[in-house]
Amino acid sequence: MPGTRKVAVVTGAAQGFGRTISVGLAQAGIDVVAVDLAEAKETVAEVERAGAHGASLVADVSDPASTNVLARLLSDEFGRCDILVNNAGIYPNVPFDEVDFELWRRVHSINLDSQFLMVKAVLPLMKQGHWGRIINITSNSIGMVIPGLAHYMASKAGVIGFTPGLANDVAEYGITVNAVGPTASKTPGGLTNIEQEHIEALAQSQAIKRAGTADDIVGTVLFLASESSAWVTGQTIMADGGLIRL
Ligand SMILES: NC(=O)c1ccc[n+]([C@@H]2O[C@H](COP(=O)([O-])OP(=O)(O)OC[C@H]3O[C@@H](n4cnc5c(N)ncnc54)[C@H](O)[C@@H]3O)[C@@H](O)[C@H]2O)c1
Secondary structure, eight states: OOSSSSSEEEEEESSHHHHHHHHHHHHHTTTTEESSSSOOOOHHHHHHHHOOOEEEEEOTTTTTHHHHHHHHHHIIIIIIOEEEEEEOOOOOOOOGOOOHHHHHHHHHIIIIIHHHHHHHHHHHHHHHTEEEEEEOOOGGGGGGGGGGGGHHHHHHHHHHHHHHHHHHHHHGGGGEEEEEEEBBOSSSHHHHHHHHHHHHHHTTTTSOSSOBBBTHHHHHHHHHHHHTTTTSSEEEEEEESSSSSO
């Protein structure tokens, strides 16, 4: 018997954007399944401190086997899934000459294939509930001049294409699908992959001239996860301090 509280799956939830999004959802009264390669203990603790139920699933989102594992956990423990935030991603900065096919495939597999696999895991329950919110994390880098990211930008452009395509196919079930594009930000991954100086320099090209942090996309994700966003689907919103604009 499904509970009455909404349930969200957040991938890459052990740190960075995934963690702040999980806590934001919990503060909005939503239970969270935190999926990550690492056990998301601190995220689950923060989710529970916010008064929601948290569960950690250690899984590789690019592994097709994770689809069944997640689907089983959701139906056995929660009986529902209302929100999916496809956030897990990697962004190794590597000059194109050094990008071999293995790295190209790994980046696509974690950044794009995983979104397909996670959607497959949650869709049956979302359809049953006649309501759903799928939020895919992309990147504003596809509109910028940053060397060493061709493999990454190709995968994130795939996310921007997948989003309206999927939105067309699931609208009849009351499910919306949107993408959010952050800018270079001071998350643990950001601080490892991008020079801090570069993050600060980039901020000077934004309308809002400060570096992004892990908290900066939470509000946009919460809006897209809410009832209020029902008329918005297939869109990509750059939540990036006003760097890339229509
Ligand atoms: N921080 C930035 O500057 C920035 C800018 C634009 C877009 N993004 C996007 O935001 C998302 C999150 O980035 P972040 O900065 O928080 O990264 P991060 O490296 O700080 O955290 C990413 C999390 O994803 C997990 N993860 C990685 N591969 C996984 C896999 N195969 N299966 C399950 N979990 C996996 C990691 O263990 C980690 O906990 C990514 O999709 C990234 O591309 C980040």
